[in-house]
Amino acid sequence: MEEKKKRPIKGIRIRTVNYGMIFISAVLYILLITATINASKEYKAMINSTDSYIDAQKLAAQIADGSNYLTEQIQLYVITLQPQYMEAYFTEANVTRRRENALEELKQYHVSSDAIQFLETALSHSNELMEREIYAIKLIAVSQKEDMDTLPEEVKKTELDTKDQNLTPEAMVEKARNLIFATSYHDTKALINGNISYFVNNAVDFTRQEQKDSFDLLKKTMSWQKVFISILFVLNLITFTMVTVLIVKPLQLYINCIKEEKRLDITGSYEFKYLALTYNDIYEVKASHEALLRHRAEHDPLTGLINRGAFEQLKQLFKVNPCPLALLIIDVDKFKLINDGYGHEVGDQILKKVAATIKDNFRAKDYPARIGGDEFAVIVTEVTEDMKSSILDKAAAINELLKNPTDGLPAVSLSIGGAFSQHGFSDDLYANADSALYIVKEQGRCGCRFYEEPQS
Numbered sequence: 001m002e003e004k005k006k007r008p009i010k011g012i013r014i015r016t017v018n019y020g021m022i023f024i025s026a027v028l029y030i031l032l033i034t035a036t037i038n039a040s041k042e043y044k045a046m047i048n049s050t051d052s053y054i055d056a057q058k059l060a061a062q063i064a065d066g067s068n069y070l071t072e073q074i075q076l077y078v079i080t081l082q083p084q085y086m087e088a089y090f091t092e093a094n095v096t097r098r099r100e101n102a103l104e105e106l107k108q109y110h111v112s113s114d115a116i117q118f119l120e121t122a123l124s125h126s127n128e129l130m131e132r133e134i135y136a137i138k139l140i141a142v143s144q145k146e147d148m149d150t151l152p153e154e155v156k157k158t159e160l161d162t163k164d165q166n167l168t169p170e171a172m173v174e175k176a177r178n179l180i181f182a183t184s185y186h187d188t189k190a191l192i193n194g195n196i197s198y199f200v201n202n203a204v205d206f207t208r209q210e211q212k213d214s215f216d217l218l219k220k221t222m223s224w225q226k227v228f229i230s231i232l233f234v235l236n237l238i239t240f241t242m243v244t245v246l247i248v249k250p251l252q253l254y255i256n257c258i259k260e261e262k263r264l265d266i267t268g269s270y271e272f273k274y275l276a277l278t279y280n281d282i283y284e285v286k287a288s289h290e291a292l293l294r295h296r297a298e299h300d301p302l303t304g305l306i307n308r309g310a311f312e313q314l315k316q317l318f319k320v321n322p323c324p325l326a327l328l329i330i331d332v333d334k335f336k337l338i339n340d341g342y343g344h345e346v347g348d349q350i351l352k353k354v355a356a357t358i359k360d361n362f363r364a365k366d367y368p369a370r371i372g373g374d375e376f377a378v379i380v381t382e383v384t385e386d387m388k389s390s391i392l393d394k395a396a397a398i399n400e401l402l403k404n405p406t407d408g409l410p411a412v413s414l415s416i417g418g419a420f421s422q423h424g425f426s427d428d429l430y431a432n433a434d435s436a437l438y439i440v441k442e443q444g445r446c447g448c449r450f451y452e453e454p455q456s
Helices: 014-080 083-096 098-106 113-143 153-157 169-181 183-239 242-259 270-298 308-320 335-342 344-361 385-403 429-442
Strands: 325-332 367-370 375-381 414-421 447-450
Touching: 014 083, 014 098, 014 113, 014 169, 014 183, 083 113, 098 113, 113 153, 113 169, 113 183, 169 183, 270 308, 308 367, 308 375, 325 335, 325 344, 325 385, 325 429, 335 344, 344 367, 344 375, 344 385, 385 414, 385 447, 414 429, 429 447
Parallel strands: 414 447
Antiparallel strands: 325 375, 325 414, 367 375
C-alpha cells in the first residue's frame, strides 16, 4: 500500500485545462476552415460538372456531324458521279475523323460508361453504313470504268458480288443509289441519331445526379460549419466554469461510486486522483477476496468444473433466454468398483481425468458440470439435432481416450444420455436426457444415445 501511495501522480492543473481549451478551440477553427474549403470545392465541382456536360454535348454533336457529313457526301457522289465528293468522303473518314476523335475525347470526360456505350453503338452503326457506302462507291467506280489504282484502299479491297459484276453500268449506278437511299439505310441512320439522343439524355441525368450529390455534400458541409460555430460558442462558456467542474464533478462521481460499491474513475485534479488510487487499492483487495469466494461457491473443488448449484442457475438462465441447445448427462461406468478396488484417491484422480477430458473435447461456449459424485452434465449451446453426429463423435473420442489410458490409471468408460431443445432449457429436457442415459446403461454402458420421441 505504501509503495502505491508513493507512485507519481500527474494531476491536471487549471492552467493545463486552459491550455487544453485553447488547443480544442484551435482544432475547431481548423475544422471550420477545412469545412469552408470543402464547401468551395463542392461548389466548383458543380460548375465543372455543368461544363463537362456542355462539352460532352458538343462532342456528341461532332459525332453526329461527322456521320451526317459522310452521308451527305456519299449521296452527292452517287447522284452526280463527281469524284470530288468521294474524295471529301474519304478525307472525313480517314483524315478528319471527327467521329472517332470526338468519341476518344469523350472518354476523358467525367461521364457514365452507359453514356459512352450509346455513342460507341452509334459509331458502330455508322461504320456499318460505311461498308454499304463503300460498296456503293465500288459500284459507281466500276460502272464509270475508273482507274482502280487511283481509288482509296477501302474501295480497292471491296469485292462486288458475282451478280453485281454482271450488271450493266446503268444498273450498277441504280443499285448504288438504291443502297444509299433505301429505307434500311435511313433506319440505320435513325438508330445512330437515336443512340446520340440517348447519350445526351443519359449525360443530362448523370450531370443532374452529380450536381445533386455536390449540393448534398455542400449542404452537409455548411451544417458542419454551423455545428463548429455552435461548439466554439459553448466552449467559451465552459472555459469560465472549468475550475468548478474539476472539483465538484469528480466529488459527486466518487460519492456515487462509493454508494454503488464501484471503482473510482481516475479523474479530476491531483488531489482527487490520489484519493481514487488509494480507494481503488482497497477496492481491488476486497474484490479479489469476493471473486475467490464466488469461484469456490460455483465450482467443484476436485474437478474445477461448475458445481450443481451453478448448474441449476444455468438451467434458469437458459429458460429465461431460450436458444437451441443439447443437454448431456454423463455417468462413469462402474465407478464404485474403482473406488472399492483401487481406493478413493485413485477414484478422485479418475474423476479429475474424466472432467478434464470432457472439458477438452467440448467448446469454450459449452458448460460442463459435475452434478453428483460420479455424475457429470454438459449444456451444449447453439446446436440442433442435425449436429447429433458431431456430438456422438465427441462421445466416442472421449471413451476411446478413457478406455486406453497412458498415465497408469485404470481404464474407465462413460455412459452418456442426451436430449435436444430448440427453445432453451425446458422442464422435460433433463428427464429426456436421463431416459436416454438409462437406455445406454441397459444396453451395456460405454456409449452415447439421444432421446427420441415415441412413435404414435
